[in-house]
Amino acid sequence: MSKLKALFHPIFIFVGVQVAWIVLMAVWINWYLKNSRKFQEFAQKIRPDLFADEFNWLILLEGCLLMLIILAGVYIIFVYWNKQARLNRLQSNFVSSVSHELKSPLASIQLYLETMKYQKVSKEESEEFVEMMLADTERLGSLINNILASSKYDPKNMQLQCQPVKLGSFLGEVVEGLKRQFEEKNCEVKLEIQEDCVLLLDKRAMQMVFNNLIGNALRYSPVGASLTIRVRKKKKFCEIDFIDRGMGLTKKDMKKIFRKFYRVTNKKSQNIEGAGLGLFISKEIVRTHKGQMRVFSEGPGKGSVFTVALPMDKNSKLKTAANGEGE
16 A cells, blocks of 8 residues: 555656656657658648648647646646645644643643642742743743744844854853753763854854754753864864764754754654754854854764854954954
Protein backbone atom coordinates (compact mmCIF):
# COMPACT_ATOMS: atom_id res chain seq x y z
CA MET A 1 0.00 0.00 0.00
CA SER A 2 2.81 2.41 0.87
CA LYS A 3 4.57 1.72 -2.47
CA LEU A 4 1.33 2.35 -4.36
CA LYS A 5 0.82 5.59 -2.44
CA ALA A 6 4.38 6.67 -3.27
CA LEU A 7 3.63 6.27 -6.98
CA PHE A 8 0.91 8.92 -6.68
CA HIS A 9 3.22 11.43 -4.98
CA PRO A 10 2.84 14.90 -6.56
CA ILE A 11 6.44 14.89 -7.75
CA PHE A 12 5.95 11.64 -9.68
CA ILE A 13 2.67 12.92 -11.10
CA PHE A 14 4.33 16.18 -12.17
CA VAL A 15 7.23 14.37 -13.85
CA GLY A 16 4.80 11.99 -15.54
CA VAL A 17 2.69 14.84 -16.91
CA GLN A 18 5.76 16.66 -18.20
CA VAL A 19 7.11 13.53 -19.89
CA ALA A 20 3.70 12.83 -21.42
CA TRP A 21 3.49 16.35 -22.88
CA ILE A 22 7.01 16.18 -24.27
CA VAL A 23 6.37 12.76 -25.86
CA LEU A 24 3.07 14.00 -27.26
CA MET A 25 4.73 17.07 -28.75
CA ALA A 26 7.52 14.97 -30.28
CA VAL A 27 4.98 12.55 -31.79
CA TRP A 28 2.89 15.44 -33.13
CA ILE A 29 5.90 17.17 -34.74
CA ASN A 30 7.09 13.90 -36.23
CA TRP A 31 3.61 13.16 -37.63
CA TYR A 32 3.31 16.67 -39.00
CA LEU A 33 6.68 16.57 -40.77
CA LYS A 34 5.90 13.15 -42.30
CA ASN A 35 2.44 14.07 -43.57
CA SER A 36 2.81 17.74 -44.46
CA ARG A 37 4.24 16.90 -47.89
CA LYS A 38 1.30 14.58 -48.62
CA PHE A 39 -1.11 17.35 -47.63
CA GLN A 40 0.72 19.78 -49.90
CA GLU A 41 0.60 17.40 -52.87
CA PHE A 42 -3.10 16.81 -52.29
CA ALA A 43 -3.72 20.57 -51.94
CA GLN A 44 -1.84 21.29 -55.16
CA LYS A 45 -4.33 19.14 -57.06
CA ILE A 46 -7.35 20.89 -55.57
CA ARG A 47 -6.13 24.41 -54.86
CA PRO A 48 -2.44 25.40 -55.34
CA ASP A 49 -2.52 28.45 -53.04
CA LEU A 50 -4.02 26.59 -50.06
CA PHE A 51 -0.73 25.50 -48.49
CA ALA A 52 2.21 27.90 -48.48
CA ASP A 53 5.57 27.04 -46.90
CA GLU A 54 5.42 30.06 -44.60
CA PHE A 55 1.94 29.08 -43.46
CA ASN A 56 3.05 25.51 -42.67
CA TRP A 57 5.96 26.62 -40.51
CA LEU A 58 3.73 29.16 -38.79
CA ILE A 59 1.32 26.40 -37.75
CA LEU A 60 4.22 24.29 -36.50
CA LEU A 61 5.66 27.16 -34.44
CA GLU A 62 2.24 28.01 -33.00
CA GLY A 63 1.73 24.41 -31.96
CA CYS A 64 5.17 24.23 -30.32
CA LEU A 65 4.57 27.53 -28.55
CA LEU A 66 1.22 26.34 -27.25
CA MET A 67 2.81 23.17 -25.92
CA LEU A 68 5.56 25.13 -24.17
CA ILE A 69 2.98 27.43 -22.57
CA ILE A 70 1.09 24.40 -21.27
CA LEU A 71 4.31 22.90 -19.89
CA ALA A 72 5.19 26.19 -18.17
CA GLY A 73 1.68 26.46 -16.72
CA VAL A 74 1.83 22.95 -15.28
CA TYR A 75 5.25 23.71 -13.79
CA ILE A 76 4.07 26.97 -12.19
CA ILE A 77 1.00 25.27 -10.73
CA PHE A 78 3.20 22.53 -9.28
CA VAL A 79 5.66 25.05 -7.76
CA TYR A 80 2.87 27.01 -6.06
CA TRP A 81 1.16 23.83 -4.87
CA ASN A 82 4.42 22.53 -3.43
CA LYS A 83 5.05 25.85 -1.69
CA GLN A 84 1.55 25.90 -0.23
CA ALA A 85 1.88 22.30 0.98
CA ARG A 86 5.18 23.17 2.68
CA LEU A 87 3.60 26.22 4.35
CA ASN A 88 0.72 24.07 5.60
CA ARG A 89 3.15 21.58 7.12
CA LEU A 90 5.14 24.39 8.74
CA GLN A 91 1.96 25.95 10.13
CA SER A 92 0.83 22.63 11.56
CA ASN A 93 4.22 21.99 13.18
CA PHE A 94 4.34 25.56 14.49
CA VAL A 95 0.88 25.40 16.08
CA SER A 96 1.57 22.07 17.76
CA SER A 97 5.00 23.10 19.10
CA VAL A 98 3.91 26.57 20.24
CA SER A 99 0.80 25.16 21.93
CA HIS A 100 3.01 22.84 23.96
CA GLU A 101 5.49 25.62 24.71
CA LEU A 102 2.71 27.90 25.97
CA LYS A 103 0.84 25.29 27.99
CA SER A 104 3.84 23.79 29.76
CA PRO A 105 5.10 26.91 31.63
CA LEU A 106 1.54 28.12 32.30
CA ALA A 107 0.65 24.79 33.89
CA SER A 108 3.82 24.94 35.97
CA ILE A 109 3.09 28.48 37.19
CA GLN A 110 -0.51 27.54 38.02
CA LEU A 111 0.66 24.52 40.00
CA TYR A 112 3.10 26.56 42.09
CA LEU A 113 0.51 29.29 42.73
CA GLU A 114 -2.14 26.77 43.80
CA THR A 115 0.38 25.07 46.08
CA MET A 116 1.24 28.39 47.74
CA LYS A 117 -2.45 29.29 48.05
CA TYR A 118 -3.86 26.08 49.52
CA GLN A 119 -0.88 24.71 51.42
CA LYS A 120 1.48 26.06 54.00
CA VAL A 121 4.98 26.26 52.58
CA SER A 122 8.18 27.30 54.29
CA LYS A 123 10.08 30.44 53.37
CA GLU A 124 12.73 28.39 51.56
CA GLU A 125 10.09 26.53 49.54
CA SER A 126 8.31 29.79 48.77
CA GLU A 127 11.53 31.32 47.44
CA GLU A 128 12.19 28.21 45.36
CA PHE A 129 8.67 28.35 43.90
CA VAL A 130 9.12 32.01 43.02
CA GLU A 131 12.42 31.24 41.26
CA MET A 132 10.77 28.46 39.27
CA MET A 133 7.88 30.72 38.28
CA LEU A 134 10.30 33.44 37.22
CA ALA A 135 12.12 30.91 35.05
CA ASP A 136 8.81 29.90 33.44
CA THR A 137 7.83 33.51 32.80
CA GLU A 138 11.22 34.12 31.18
CA ARG A 139 10.63 31.10 28.98
CA LEU A 140 7.21 32.44 28.00
CA GLY A 141 8.65 35.91 27.35
CA SER A 142 11.40 34.49 25.17
CA LEU A 143 8.90 32.49 23.13
CA ILE A 144 6.60 35.49 22.64
CA ASN A 145 9.54 37.69 21.64
CA ASN A 146 10.65 35.12 19.08
CA ILE A 147 7.15 34.85 17.62
CA LEU A 148 6.86 38.63 17.31
CA ALA A 149 10.40 38.98 15.97
CA SER A 150 9.84 36.32 13.29
CA SER A 151 7.37 38.64 11.55
CA LYS A 152 9.15 41.86 12.47
CA TYR A 153 12.71 41.14 11.43
CA ASP A 154 12.64 41.57 7.68
CA PRO A 155 16.08 42.59 6.36
CA LYS A 156 14.44 45.03 3.93
CA ASN A 157 12.68 47.10 6.58
CA MET A 158 14.58 46.32 9.79
CA GLN A 159 15.80 49.50 11.45
CA LEU A 160 18.88 49.08 13.62
CA GLN A 161 20.13 51.44 16.30
CA CYS A 162 23.83 50.73 16.08
CA GLN A 163 26.53 52.01 18.39
CA PRO A 164 30.19 51.13 19.01
CA VAL A 165 30.26 48.08 21.28
CA LYS A 166 33.27 46.41 22.86
CA LEU A 167 32.44 42.80 22.11
CA GLY A 168 34.31 41.19 25.01
CA SER A 169 32.50 43.25 27.63
CA PHE A 170 29.16 42.79 25.86
CA LEU A 171 29.52 38.99 25.81
CA GLY A 172 30.48 39.08 29.48
CA GLU A 173 27.21 40.89 30.26
CA VAL A 174 25.20 38.35 28.25
CA VAL A 175 26.83 35.41 30.03
CA GLU A 176 26.28 37.03 33.43
CA GLY A 177 22.60 37.55 32.62
CA LEU A 178 22.21 33.83 31.90
CA LYS A 179 24.04 32.73 35.04
CA ARG A 180 21.01 30.97 36.52
CA GLN A 181 20.46 28.88 33.37
CA PHE A 182 24.11 27.78 33.46
CA GLU A 183 23.77 26.78 37.11
CA GLU A 184 20.61 24.76 36.42
CA LYS A 185 22.40 22.77 33.71
CA ASN A 186 25.63 22.64 35.71
CA CYS A 187 27.30 24.04 32.61
CA GLU A 188 30.83 25.44 32.67
CA VAL A 189 31.17 28.48 30.41
CA LYS A 190 34.53 29.42 28.94
CA LEU A 191 34.82 32.87 27.42
CA GLU A 192 37.96 32.94 25.27
CA ILE A 193 38.78 36.33 23.76
CA GLN A 194 41.79 35.84 21.53
CA GLU A 195 41.52 39.37 20.19
CA ASP A 196 38.84 41.82 21.29
CA CYS A 197 36.84 43.79 18.73
CA VAL A 198 34.87 47.02 18.71
CA LEU A 199 31.82 46.64 16.46
CA LEU A 200 28.87 48.75 15.42
CA LEU A 201 25.91 46.76 16.77
CA ASP A 202 22.31 47.06 17.74
CA LYS A 203 22.84 45.74 21.27
CA ARG A 204 19.25 44.70 21.84
CA ALA A 205 19.02 42.74 18.59
CA MET A 206 22.45 41.15 18.96
CA GLN A 207 21.69 40.16 22.56
CA MET A 208 18.73 38.19 21.21
CA VAL A 209 21.11 36.40 18.82
CA PHE A 210 23.57 35.48 21.59
CA ASN A 211 20.75 34.45 23.95
CA ASN A 212 19.25 32.18 21.27
CA LEU A 213 22.59 30.52 20.52
CA ILE A 214 23.45 29.98 24.17
CA GLY A 215 19.90 28.78 24.91
CA ASN A 216 20.12 26.24 22.08
CA ALA A 217 23.48 25.01 23.34
CA LEU A 218 22.03 24.47 26.82
CA ARG A 219 18.87 22.75 25.61
CA TYR A 220 20.63 20.34 23.29
CA SER A 221 23.52 19.48 25.61
CA PRO A 222 23.50 17.06 28.55
CA VAL A 223 23.74 18.23 32.15
CA GLY A 224 27.33 19.03 33.07
CA ALA A 225 28.49 19.73 29.51
CA SER A 226 30.71 22.74 28.83
CA LEU A 227 30.18 25.66 26.48
CA THR A 228 33.04 27.64 24.94
CA ILE A 229 32.49 31.13 23.48
CA ARG A 230 35.52 32.18 21.45
CA VAL A 231 36.16 35.60 19.93
CA ARG A 232 38.74 35.96 17.16
CA LYS A 233 39.54 38.18 14.22
CA LYS A 234 39.58 36.84 10.68
CA LYS A 235 40.42 39.33 7.92
CA LYS A 236 37.69 42.02 7.97
CA PHE A 237 35.40 40.07 10.28
CA CYS A 238 35.21 39.41 13.97
CA GLU A 239 34.04 35.84 14.50
CA ILE A 240 32.29 34.52 17.60
CA ASP A 241 32.22 30.73 17.94
CA PHE A 242 29.70 29.03 20.23
CA ILE A 243 31.17 25.55 20.77
CA ASP A 244 28.97 23.06 22.60
CA ARG A 245 29.28 19.39 23.49
CA GLY A 246 25.68 18.54 22.65
CA MET A 247 23.95 16.02 20.43
CA GLY A 248 25.41 17.39 17.19
CA LEU A 249 23.85 17.64 13.75
CA THR A 250 23.62 15.61 10.56
CA LYS A 251 24.49 17.09 7.15
CA LYS A 252 20.79 17.29 6.36
CA ASP A 253 20.07 19.24 9.55
CA MET A 254 22.96 21.65 8.90
CA LYS A 255 21.41 22.59 5.55
CA LYS A 256 17.98 23.28 7.05
CA ILE A 257 18.76 24.43 10.59
CA PHE A 258 18.25 28.15 9.83
CA ARG A 259 14.88 27.72 8.12
CA LYS A 260 11.78 29.16 9.71
CA PHE A 261 10.04 26.71 12.08
CA TYR A 262 12.59 23.98 11.34
CA ARG A 263 13.46 21.73 14.28
CA VAL A 264 15.81 18.78 14.53
CA THR A 265 13.67 15.68 14.87
CA ASN A 266 15.06 12.56 16.48
CA LYS A 267 14.48 10.48 19.60
CA LYS A 268 16.72 12.66 21.75
CA SER A 269 15.27 16.01 20.68
CA GLN A 270 11.53 15.24 20.54
CA ASN A 271 10.96 16.35 24.15
CA ILE A 272 13.17 19.45 23.98
CA GLU A 273 11.35 22.77 24.12
CA GLY A 274 11.44 25.19 21.21
CA ALA A 275 9.38 26.53 18.30
CA GLY A 276 11.99 26.54 15.53
CA LEU A 277 12.25 30.34 15.36
CA GLY A 278 15.38 31.28 17.30
CA LEU A 279 18.01 30.41 14.69
CA PHE A 280 15.93 31.83 11.85
CA ILE A 281 15.59 35.15 13.66
CA SER A 282 19.25 35.14 14.67
CA LYS A 283 20.45 34.67 11.09
CA GLU A 284 18.20 37.47 9.84
CA ILE A 285 19.55 39.84 12.50
CA VAL A 286 23.17 38.93 11.69
CA ARG A 287 22.48 39.33 7.98
CA THR A 288 21.04 42.79 8.61
CA HIS A 289 24.32 43.66 10.36
CA LYS A 290 25.98 42.63 7.05
CA GLY A 291 27.41 39.58 8.77
CA GLN A 292 27.26 35.83 8.28
CA MET A 293 26.08 32.93 10.37
CA ARG A 294 27.03 29.30 9.84
CA VAL A 295 27.10 25.97 11.64
CA PHE A 296 29.42 22.99 11.67
CA SER A 297 29.14 19.60 13.29
CA GLU A 298 31.15 16.43 12.88
CA GLY A 299 27.96 14.41 13.31
CA PRO A 300 25.41 13.23 15.87
CA GLY A 301 26.78 13.09 19.40
CA LYS A 302 29.85 15.21 18.55
CA GLY A 303 28.61 18.68 19.40
CA SER A 304 28.13 21.75 17.20
CA VAL A 305 29.89 25.01 16.44
CA PHE A 306 27.72 28.02 15.58
CA THR A 307 29.74 30.92 14.21
CA VAL A 308 28.63 34.54 13.98
CA ALA A 309 30.88 36.63 11.71
CA LEU A 310 30.38 40.39 12.04
CA PRO A 311 32.16 43.03 9.94
CA MET A 312 34.58 45.29 11.76
CA ASP A 313 34.09 49.01 11.25
CA LYS A 314 37.37 50.79 10.50
CA ASN A 315 36.29 54.00 12.20
CA SER A 316 34.67 52.41 15.28
CA LYS A 317 37.93 52.26 17.23
CA LEU A 318 38.64 55.93 16.52
CA LYS A 319 35.12 56.91 17.53
CA THR A 320 35.32 54.86 20.69
CA ALA A 321 38.68 56.30 21.71
CA ALA A 322 37.54 59.85 21.05
CA ASN A 323 34.19 59.57 22.84
CA GLY A 324 35.31 57.28 25.64
CA GLU A 325 32.61 54.76 24.64
CA GLY A 326 32.77 51.06 23.91
CA GLU A 327 30.24 49.34 26.12
